[in-house]
Amino acid sequence: MLIKGNIIHTMTKDAFEILRNGYIYIKNERIEEIGKDLNEKYPDEKVEDYTNQLIIPSFTDLHFHAVQYGNLGIGLDEQLLDWLNHYTFKEERKFEDLDYAEVVFRAALEHVIQSGTTRIVFFSSIHEKATKLLMDLCEAYHITAFVGKVNMDRNAPEYLLEETESSYQGTLRLLEHSEHVKGIITPRFVPSCTINLMEKLGSLASLGYPVQTHISENLNEIDWVKSLHPEYEDYLSVYDACQLIGPKTILAHCVYCTDQEIKRIKETGAFVAHCPTANLNLTSGIMDVKKYLDEGIQIGFGTDVGAGQTPSIRQVMVHAIQVSKVNQMKYPERKRISFSEAFYMATKGGGQYFGKSGSFEKGYSADFLVIKKDPLCEIRKMTLIEELQRFIYAGDNQKIDKVYNRGRLLHSNH
C-alpha cells in the first residue's frame, strides 16, 4: 500500500523530517520506504491519496489507568493520597463487575483511538478477569498495548487488598497474551506492595518481562516511602533492589527524582513516562523534562488518565511545553522544551518502548494519522510546520481524519 501526503516525523528530538506530497510504502504492516514518486516505482500498489494533508506518526501513551476512565475530570480539587482514597480506589473496586468493566473499557478505547493514540500502556485494577477482558478488547480494537493487572498487598482498602501469592500468580497468568497485546508486571507503587511481593515480581522481570510502576510523583508519597523503608537510600533503590528496574521498565512521573536516581535510570535504560497534565491536576509538582531529554534518557508521555483529564497525547504535548516554560520561570537555570522535542516524545520517544515505532524510518510499524486540512492553511500561507503547530496546539479530535495502526485503518472521521 502507498500513502500519499505531506509527511512529517521526528527521527531525532531536534529536527522534523518533512516530505511534501511524498509517499509512504507499507509492506507487511511496516514502513518499507518513504520518498517522492513511489507510485512510479510501485505502479501496482493501491494509493491512499491524502494530497496536501499532513501525515504524522500516531501517538504513544506510556501511562493510562483504564479503570479510571469513568473518573475522567472528576475530583481534581484533591491531592494524590486523598484523591486515591476518595475517588480512585472506590472506582477501581467496581471492576469486580465485568459488565461495568466492559462499558468503561470500550468507552476508553474508543476515546483513545479517536485521540490518535494507537500504542498504549495500561494499568488495569487488581482484578484478573477485568484485566484479561481489557487485553481482549485491545486486541479487538487492533491497538498495540501492554496491559497490567495491578499488584497491591498492603496499604489499600480491604476490598482492593490481595494475598501476596495470589497477586503474583495473577500477574504470572496474564503475562503471555498475543503478538500485539502483552501483559506487564504492575506493582502499583512501593507503599502498595510488600518487599516480598516486589521480589517475587522482580524474579519475573529478570526473565525479561516488562514492568511499570509509579515513582516520586508527590512529596507526601516520597516521605511515606522513606518512612516505610529507611533502609534504602532512595525511592528508586527499593525497586532496584527487587530487580524491577531495567530497559523494559516504565517509571511514571519522576517529578522529584534525585541526580543519583536519574543517573541510575539512565544506566538501566528504563523508560520515563512524563505526565504533566496529571502533575498539574493533583498539584504534584513540575518535572524538569528537559534534563531527562538532555541526559538521553528514554522518555515519552503519559496521559495518566484519570489524574490527567484527557486521553489526548496531543493535549499532553502542549501541557508539557507550557509546564516546561513554568519551570523556566521558576528556576532560570532550567530550560523549556521545544516543539520538536515534545513531538518526538509523543511519537518516537514513547514509541521505542514498543520497538520500532513512532517514526517513518524503514522497518518501523506503519502507525500514523492523517490530519484534516484547515481551510485557513492556504489563505494564511502556512508552512507545513505551522500547519502541524496549529493542529497540535489548536486542533481537536475532529481534526484527525484517519487513524492507522500497523497499516490498518482503525478510525475515520466523517
Next chain:
Amino acid sequence: MLIKGNIIHTMTKDAFEILRNGYIYIKNERIEEIGKDLNEKYPDEKVEDYTNQLIIPSFTDLHFHAVQYGNLGIGLDEQLLDWLNHYTFKEERKFEDLDYAEVVFRAALEHVIQSGTTRIVFFSSIHEKATKLLMDLCEAYHITAFVGKVNMDRNAPEYLLEETESSYQGTLRLLEHSEHVKGIITPRFVPSCTINLMEKLGSLASLGYPVQTHISENLNEIDWVKSLHPEYEDYLSVYDACQLIGPKTILAHCVYCTDQEIKRIKETGAFVAHCPTANLNLTSGIMDVKKYLDEGIQIGFGTDVGAGQTPSIRQVMVHAIQVSKVNQMKYPERKRISFSEAFYMATKGGGQYFGKSGSFEKGYSADFLVIKKDPLCEIRKMTLIEELQRFIYAGDNQKIDKVYNRGRLLHSNH
C-alpha cells in the same frame, strides 16, 4: 419559552445553584424565572425539553484578538515582544485586505460560538474598515460583543503606525454601532500609544465609553514602560492619568500588578481579564488570580487568542485552575482557585461586564448552553457537579449540544 433540564449556575463564586430537571422561563430574551413545574404555571408556553441534560450559562471571553485567529497555535516558542514582531504585527497588517479579513473573522466567530462563548470583547487591528466589518459580522452571528479598533501611534512597524489624530477619529467613528455590538476604546498598550493619544482617548472614556488595554503581562514590557515614563509611579498610573481607568475598563493580564495597582483597580471598579493560557504560552508569568477574587475585584477570563491557542473558555477555566495550583506550589502562601470560582469567572464574573449576564437570575440575558449527556454519567452514577466537572475538564466542543444567546439558538450539534 420554557427550557427544561438540569440547571446549574453560580450566582456567587463559592457555590453552585442546582435545579434538577427544572425550567427556565424566558421572556423578551431575558430570564423571567427558574423553578420546578413552570410548565404548569405557563401552560401555553412552548417547552424545549432537555430532560437530564445540563443547562449552564454560556461563556464570556473578555479578551480575544480577532485578527490573530489565523495565527492560532503558531510561533509559541517565542516571548511577548519578539512574538509581536515576528508573528503578530505581520499578521495584523493583512487586515488592510477586507477579503482576507472576512475569511478569518468568519472562521473565528464560528469557532467562538462552537466553543460556547456568546459574549466577547474583541481587539481588531488598526484598520477601521476591517473593524467595522467585524462589528457587522458579530451582529450577523447574533453574539453580544464589544469590538475595538486598535490605537497605535508609536513603537510599531511603519505599516501599522497611525497619525495621532486619525487614530482618535477612527475610534470615535466606531463607538456607536447597535444595541448588542458596541465599539470600545482600544489603546494597544502604553508602549504603542503616545500620551497625547491616550489623553484624547481618555477624554472619550470619561464620557462613559468602554476601554480595553493590556497591562503588566511580561517583565520586559514593564521595564519598557518604566523607561518610557519614569515620571509615573507605575504602569497603571500612566493609563489612570489619561482617564482611561474606570468601571468600563478591561485590563488584560495583570500578571505583575503591585499591591498599590491592585488597590487602585479595585477602587475604580475596572475589570480584569485573566488569560492563563496565553501567559503560559508566552512564558509571561503566573498571575495570583485567587488574590483578585478575594479582593472582590471584577474578574473574568480571556482566551487571548492568538497568544492563547484556543477560543474555548472551558479550556481556559481548566488552565486557570491548573496554573493556580502551580502558584500554590511555587508560593505556599498563595492559594489555588476552586472549581466553582473558575466556573463563576467563566460565566457571571466576565458576564457582568455586559450587565446582567452569566447566570440564571431574574432579568439576566438568556444566554446558555445545553450539554450532551455522556453515556457514562448514568452507569458511573455521577452527581450533577461531577457531570459538570467531566464536561469542563474532559469535554470538547462536540459535547455542546446547543448554544443560545438572548434566547435565540445560535448553534446546534448533530
